[in-house]
Amino acid sequence: DAKTTQPTSMDCAEGRAANLPCNHSTISGNEYVYWYRQIHSQGPQYIIHGLKNNETNEMASLIITEDRKSSTLILPHATLRDTAVYYCIVRKNYGGSQGNLIFGKGTKLSVKP
């Protein structure tokens, strides 16, 4: 079972920031937080990941609380093309059987004009 909890759906106005929350209260010290998205049945797309520090890349920012029990993915200026299902995943960063991704139901983000 997925070890994260996300809202089922969210709406966001085009051009505004989209803030997607994720709870992972049972995360352990060696687990990273990963975000992926899936646009309309395409292959999932990697967005960002982090351990405990906030991270930013060209797609998004990831804010992780100090206790690491929750995080927020921020899309700074959402566009219609950001409409997708967003998955928050916790994953150990060593391999073998720990390396696969466990997808939950995610958050369906709808960006509206």
Place this chain on the structure above:
Amino acid sequence: NAGVMQNPRHLVRRRGQEARLRCSPMKGHSHVYWYRQLPEEGLKFMVYLQKENIIDESGMPKERFSAEFPKEGPSILRIQQVVRGDSAAYFCASSPQETYEQYFGPGTRLTVT
């Protein structure tokens, strides 16, 4: 750098036939993961392979399904004697090392009639 390639993109098989799905990882990636997405459901891990080795097949059905990743050529997911319940989207992902983020292909949509 080309992304992960999967072919065919769409595959129709009659019950009892065999399905072969191919995945070419990104250049320089030697780790391949297969996931399955049943209609209206989330992605589920099936198998993780490194060149010539199966590392984790805990998500693979025990019968009719097999996977390989030979030294040369693409990874192959093989489904023998397909049944209607095998109809799904099959996604392949690759990574350069087992602890790195995974990049997904566009998927193969299998329809069993």
